[in-house]
Amino acid sequence: MRVYQTNEIKNIALLGSAGCGKTTLAESMLFEAGVIKRRGSVENKNTLSDYFPVELEYGYSVFPTVFHVEWNNKKLNIIDCPGSDDFVGGAITSLNVTDEAVIVINGQYGPEVGTQNNFRYTEKLQKPVIFLINQLDSDKCDFDTVISSMKEIYGSKCVQIQYPITTGPNFNALIDVLLMKKYSWSPEGGAPIVEDIPAEEMDKAMELHKELVEAAAENDETLMEKFFDSDTLSEDEMREGIRKGLVTRNIFPVFCVCAGKDMGVQRLMEFLGNVVPFVNEMPKLHNTRGEEVAPDATGPTSLYFFKTGMEPHIGEVSYFKVMSGSIKPGEDLTNSDRGSKERIGQIYAGAGANRITVEQLNAGDIGCTVKLKDVKTGNTLNGKGCDWKFNFISYPNSKYSRAIKTLNSQDTEKLMAAMLKMRQEDPTWVVEQSKELRQVIVHGQGEFHLRTLKWRLENNEKLQVKFYDPKIPYRETITKKAKAEYRHKKQSGGAGQFGEVHLIIEPYAEGMPDPTTYNFNGQEFKMNIKGKEVVNLEWGGKLVFINSVVGGAIDARFMPAILKGVLDCMEHGPLTGSYARDVRVIVYDGKMHPVDSNELSFMLAARHAFSDAFKNAGPKILEPIYDLEVYVPADFMGEVMSDLQGRRAMIVGMDSEAGYQKLLAKVPLKELNNYSISLSSITGGRASFITKFASYELVPGNIQTELISEHETELANANEE
Incomplete structure (x- = not known):
């Protein structure tokens, strides 16, 4: 293969919902470019x-x-992305390293939730x-309805380049309003027959052609002036206008295929090779210092590694984009993230x-190499x-979590190594060893x-594992003040142990004034503050220690030990063993022994003093609350809302976005533990959602009672063992 220059390279992502036919399309593209001699199929x-x-x-x-084709002396790097929303990481990675997206729409269903998600990215x-x-x-394809939905969602920027003469099992011809030609095929497909547009289709074709000319002209002042003068544009002028409109997202061309x-x-x-912009025509990326980096082959060599594949019989295959300069086999480079040296082999x-x-x-350009250290x-x-x-790829928050363990406890270390290796392939797999x-x-x-x-763990790594529900990271806090x-005192021969602590605890809120007096059972305690320490707890919230x-x-030298004792108790909350937060502790008295x-x-x-006071300070359990956004077809709105109400959800808003309800x-x-399964079941996989941590809120009283009871049972069982 010859060496391609930057102005001969185009990078394209294939996106679309599951089942829309991207992989089949990729096979046909490879076949048309002569990369393969026979098209494969998903079924086979x-x-x-x-x-x-x-x-x-x-x-x-x-x-x-990642694959490539050579077409008309141009190189098209194409990345076929997974369609399922579960594997969205692949689509996001690919979009970040490519320059344009081909979004495939299933003609049977029109724009789906997956289509909307991809377009949003x-x-x-x-x-x-x-x-x-x-x-x-497909006999379920209604092209006019699909186009109508797209126009409603994406507006006038959605402009037809083609339309089919008929759809369904008899589909074999379409009209191209850019070239103003009819394309038809034999029942088996293959090379098209290109003819003039038949008379019965000419009015419709001319109407769409005029819309396309106008849309193309809007992207360039010179073209717009020519359009006003002559009411038309040449084929090359239309291509130029469409190219400029693509770069600025002012036009979304619509094509038709039966892949x-x-x-x-x-x-x-032909359109991808002739019209879509080259790498050097797209906006430039920035490095982590915010400096603009041009794709200049004469610049310094810099490779960004965006994907790792664990290939059978090969091992790690590392995929990269050449951000600047050029790369040849045998060159020595430095890893700016890890400080190590690497020699690029083939x-x-x-x-x-x-x-x-x-x-x-x-x-x-986009390429790959193997056996990097x-x-x-x-x-x-x-x-x-x-x-x-470079650090320009941002992945969505996780939506589904499971605790995992090996059936053989001796395999735990192997499990962690395998999952960390697999995360290189898909960064949206996140592994957490939760101390809490x-x-x-x-x-x-x-x-x-x-x-x-x-x-993959069980079949590729030969590790037998079990999934189970993860525990919830509850928090404990207090709602009133208490004293303890x-x-x-311990005497066991020789020097003993003695320490007495008197303290008051109360709920802490940001901006509270320092305490001056407290009253307990008619007795007043005046505070004379000698020192104050604000501890930002690693699990959230604060401890204010006075x-x-x-x-x-x-003696002041014992204060750090007292603080340590309080922190230790907060790390294992008295109610359920969960972390405690947002408490103010005032040590106001005590006793010590000169020797012990x-x-x-x-x-x-x-x-012990903190634990006793905590239990008398109106202790409450807090649970994590998440903001949830659900994108759902209007037909399923009632069922989705009913399901959420059964999950103690508080509905805070509804909106319509791009043909779907939000x-x-x-x-x-x-209540979100199994939500992805439930939502998929309710909507037939046609809805999606995103979550984000919002806050900690008090759990209802009945649930708090259940949680405390469960914790007491766990402790009792642990003591028996």
Whole structure:
């Protein structure tokens, strides 16, 4: 393969909902470009894109697949992205390293929730979009209804380049209003027959052609003037206007294909090769210092590694984008994230399950290499005199979590190593060793996402694992003030242990004034503050610790030990063992012994005094509350709301967005444990949601009673063991 220059390279992401036919389209594109001699199929498990064992097992794309085609002396790097929302990480990664998106729409259903999510990502990243309506040969396809929905959602920017003469099993022809030609195929597909538009289609074709000319002219003042003068544009002028409109997202061209029969794919390829912008025509990216980095082949060499694949029989395959400069085999680079040196061996152009050796890759190009020593996903390798880093990919919050453990406890270390390795392939798999919950928790985008991880652990890594419900990170706090004192005294020959602590605790809120007096049972306690320490707790909230001891009752050197005792008790809350937060502690009196007092004595005395006071201070359990956004078709709105109400959700708003209903709610984390499964079941997989931590709120009284009872049972069982 020859070396392509930056102004000959285009990077394209294939996006779309699950089942829309992206992988089949990718096969047809590879076939049309001559990369493969025979098209594979998802059913026969022989496509170039879906080749990992887990993908063959489930019949789903799990990872984004990088491939390239050479078309009319241009190189098109194409990334086929998973369609399921559970594997959204692949789509987000791909969009960040490509320059335009082809969003495939299933002609049977029109824009789906997955379509909306993908479009939202392109909007956030300001990437050009081309819509592609597929499966026109389905008897459920109603093209006019699909177009009407798209116009309603995406507005007048959605402009048809093509339309089918008929849809359903008899689909075999379409009209192209850019070229003003009719394309038709034999029942088996293949090479098109290109003819003049028949008379009965001319009025419709001319109307759409005029809309396209006008949309193209709007993107350039010179073209607009010519359009006003002559009411038309040449083919090349239209292409130029569309290209500029793509870059600014002022036009979303709509194409038609039947990927399964390779109808319309060749024409799509022509458009991608001739019209969509090159790498150097797109807005420039910035490094972590905010410096603009141009894709300049003569600039310093810098490679950004965006994907790691664990290939059967090969090991790690590291995919990169050349951000600047060029790269050849054998070059020495420095990892700016890890400080290590790397020598690049062979470099390849991706071709799905295959790789093609290349001599050089220039700025803007996408390639891969193998057998790197110390490169992880997200790292940057630089040549001499360059210290850039890139960190422009942001992933969504997790939606589904499970605690995980191996059936054989001796395999725990192997499990952690395997999951950390797998996270290199998909950064939306998040592994957490929770000290608080004493569980290993794996977070993902949905039930299917984690089921895929489990399948791979058991089949690829030969580790038998079990998923179970993760514990909820509750918090404990107090609602009123309380006083307690405790004397720790121990005599066991020689020096003993003695420490006595008197303290008051109360709820803490930001901005509270320092205390002056307290009253308990008619007795007044005046505070004389000697010292104050505000501790920002690592689990959230604060502890304010005040020394108000007078007359030397407790030596100041024991105060750190008292604080340590309080913190220790807050780390294991008295009600359920959960972290405590937002408490003010005032140590106002105590006693010490000239010989037997030490740090340990005062730490133990403080721990017991704090625990006793906490239990008398109106203790309450707090639970994590999450903001929830659900995108759902209007038909399912009632059922979704009913389900949420059964989850103690508080509905805070409803809105309509791009043809779908958006439901806003606040929901306890405990009730979100299996929400992705429930929502998928209710809507047939046609809804999606995102969550974000909002706050900690008091649990209802009946639930608090249950939680305390469960904790007491756990402690009793643990003591018996």
